Amino acid sequence: MDIERRERAAHFVELHREGCFLVPNAWEAGSARILEEVGAADSWSAAPTCG
Structure with a gap:
C-alpha cells in the first residue's frame, strides 16, 4: 500500500472513531418488524423531523 493510500485510510478511521451512528x-x-420492536424509526419517517 502506498503512503498516500495509508494516510487516506488512517484519516477515514479517525473520522469514524467516535460519534458514529x-x-x-x-x-x-x-x-421492519424487528426494527420496530427495538424502537428504531426508519429513515423515511424520521426525515421530516430532521428538516
Missing part, C-alpha cells in the same frame, strides 16, 4: 433501513417486512 447507525441509520436503520429495513428492506422487507420481517426486518
Whole structure:
C-alpha cells in the first residue's frame, strides 16, 4: 500500500472513531418488524423531523 493510500485510510478511521451512528433501513417486512420492536424509526419517517 502506498503512503498516500495509508494516510487516506488512517484519516477515514479517525473520522469514524467516535460519534458514529447507525441509520436503520429495513428492506422487507420481517426486518421492519424487528426494527420496530427495538424502537428504531426508519429513515423515511424520521426525515421530516430532521428538516
